Amino acid sequence: MTSTLDRPPSRRASRRKKPRRGVLSVLGRLFIILGILVGLYGVYELFITDVIAESDRTEVATQWRAEQAPVDDGIGAEYRDDFPVVEGDGTLGMLHVPSWGDDFEVPIGSGDGADVLDAGQVGHYDATQPIGAMGNAGLAGHRTTHGKPLREVHHLEQGHEIVVESADHWFVYKVVAKDIVKPHQSEVLDPIPPFEGATQGRYLTLTTCDPIFGITDRYIVWAEADYWTPKSEGLPPALAS
Numbered sequence: 001m002t003s004t005l006d007r008p009p010s011r012r013a014s015r016r017k018k019p020r021r022g023v024l025s026v027l028g029r030l031f032i033i034l035g036i037l038v039g040l041y042g043v044y045e046l047f048i049t050d051v052i053a054e055s056d057r058t059e060v061a062t063q064w065r066a067e068q069a070p071v072d073d074g075i076g077a078e079y080r081d082d083f084p085v086v087e088g089d090g091t092l093g094m095l096h097v098p099s100w101g102d103d104f105e106v107p108i109g110s111g112d113g114a115d116v117l118d119a120g121q122v123g124h125y126d127a128t129q130p131i132g133a134m135g136n137a138g139l140a141g142h143r144t145t146h147g148k149p150l151r152e153v154h155h156l157e158q159g160h161e162i163v164v165e166s167a168d169h170w171f172v173y174k175v176v177a178k179d180i181v182k183p184h185q186s187e188v189l190d191p192i193p194p195f196e197g198a199t200q201g202r203y204l205t206l207t208t209c210d211p212i213f214g215i216t217d218r219y220i221v222w223a224e225a226d227y228w229t230p231k232s233e234g235l236p237p238a239l240a241s
Contacts, residue, residue, distance in 0.1 A: 049118070049145045049146045049147075050145065050146065050147055050148065052146075053118065053119055053120030053145075053146040053147030054120060054147055056119040056120055056147075057106065057107060057119060057120030057121060057147055057149075060091055060107045060109075060119065060121065061094070061105065061106075061107050063091075064091045064093075064094070064107060067167075068167060069231075071231055071234065071235065072231075072232065072233065072234040072235075073234060073235075074233065074234035074235070075234050075235055075236075075237055075240045076170070076229035076230060076231075076232075076233030076234040076235060076236060076237075077229060077233060078172075078226075078227035078228075078229060078236070078237060079227055079228050079229065079230075080226075080227050080228075083132045083133070083171075083202060083225065083228055084132050084166075084168070084169050084228065085130045085131070085132040085133045086130055086131040086132055086164070086166045086169075086171075087130050088110070089110045090109070090110055091107050091108065091109060091110075091121075092108045092109065092110055092124055092131065092166065093107075093108050093131075093164055093165045093166040093167065094106065094107060094108065094164070094165040095107075095108050095122055095139070095149075095162070095163070095164060095165075096162075096163040096164075096165060096239060097152075097156070097160075097161075097162055097163070098160075098161055098163065098238055098239060098241075099155065099156070099160050099161070100152050100155075102239075105165075106120070106121060106122055106141070106147075106149040107120075107121045107122075108121065108122055108123070108124055108131075108139065108164065109121040109122070109123045109124070110123070110124055110126070111123050111124070111125075111126055112124070112125050112126075112140040117140060117141060117142055117146065118142075118146045119146070119147075120142075120146055120147025120149060121141070121147075121149065122139045122140060122141035122149055122150065122206075123139065123140050123141070124137065124138070124139055125137075125138035125139070125140060125189060127189070128189050128205075129191065131164050131166070131171060131204065132164075132166075132169070132171055132202065132225070132228065133202065134191075134200065134201070134202055135191035135202070135203070136189055136190060136191050136192070136193055136203040136204075136205055137202075137203065137204050137205070138188075138189040138205045138207060139204065139205065139206050139207070140207050140208065141206070141207075141208055142208065142209070143208040143209050143210070143212055143219070144209070144212055144213055150206060150208040150219075151212070153206055153208055153219055153221055154212075154219065156175050156178070156206075156221050157175060158174075158175050158176060158177070159174055159175060160174070160175045161173065161174055161175075161226070161238045162174075162175065162204060162206075162223045163236060163238050163239060164204070165231075167231075168230065168231055168232070169228050169229065169230055169231060170228060170229040170230075170231060170235070170236040170238075170239070171204075171225060171228050172225070172226045172227050172228065172229070172236050172237075172238045173203075173204045173223035173224060173225050173226060174223055174224060174226045175221060175222070175223045176195070176198075176222050176223060176224045177193070177195035177196075177198075177221075177222045178219075178220060178221050178222070179195065179220045179222075180210050180217050180218070180219055180220070181217065181218050181220055182216075182217060182218070183215075183217070183218055185218070188205060188207065188218070188220045188222075189205055189207075193205060193222050195222055198222075201224050201225065202224065202225035203222055203223065203224055203225070204222075204223045204224075204225070205220065205221070205222050205223075206220070206221040206223075207219070207220055
């Protein structure tokens with residue numbers, strides 16, 4: 001046993017350790033900065049993109065409305081034959097979902113690129129059939145961020161109505177099936193959708209990310225055409241209540 005104190009480190013040893021402490025200090029600061037940047041990006045994605053997309057969406061909807069004739073206040077008839085078809089580029093019309101509120105309407109753009117989806121719209125897959133045609137018309141939209149037009153998609157149930165408004169017509173679809181699939185399962189957009197009991201018909205398919213704050217899967221809602229109404233006759237019964 002000794003009564004002497006531990007020998008203090010030499011000045012040379014102390015000098016050798018300083019660079020290591022300096023590197024650790026720099027790394028620590030870098031990690032702090034990185035954490036701040038990640039946090040700011042999260043705020044941007046979750047909140048700022050909504051503000052930007054809402055502004056873009058309102059502008060598109062206002063411009064489209066200005067180009068349309070006023071809709072008659074009456075209630076139009078339900079037609080189940082000789083469906084018209086929505087074709088063209090740009091804004092194809094408006095998506096309405098009565099169960100999501102009377103004021104819910106989102107522009108439907110041509111294509112599923114970022115220029116459409118990140119502007120708060122839903123986009124029509126160019127490779128799918130036109131709205132109103134025999135086959136399957138696919139629509140994509142964000143569930144979180146960028147205006148999240150399809151955030152409430154999981155609340156849709158069988159029998160719920162989905163309405164597409166074009167320049168001249170209303171198309172009323174009813175939900176018939178739902179599923180959660182992997183992103184590569186593009187067969188959900190086949191002309192005859194891959195749900196049990198599906199036959200040849202006029203379908204509308206909504207696709208969005210799942211879970212709500214994830215992108216690992218895709219939430220799918222299939223709806224089948226019920227009837228159409230000319231806008232010249234007024235509103236469809238689905239929107240008249």
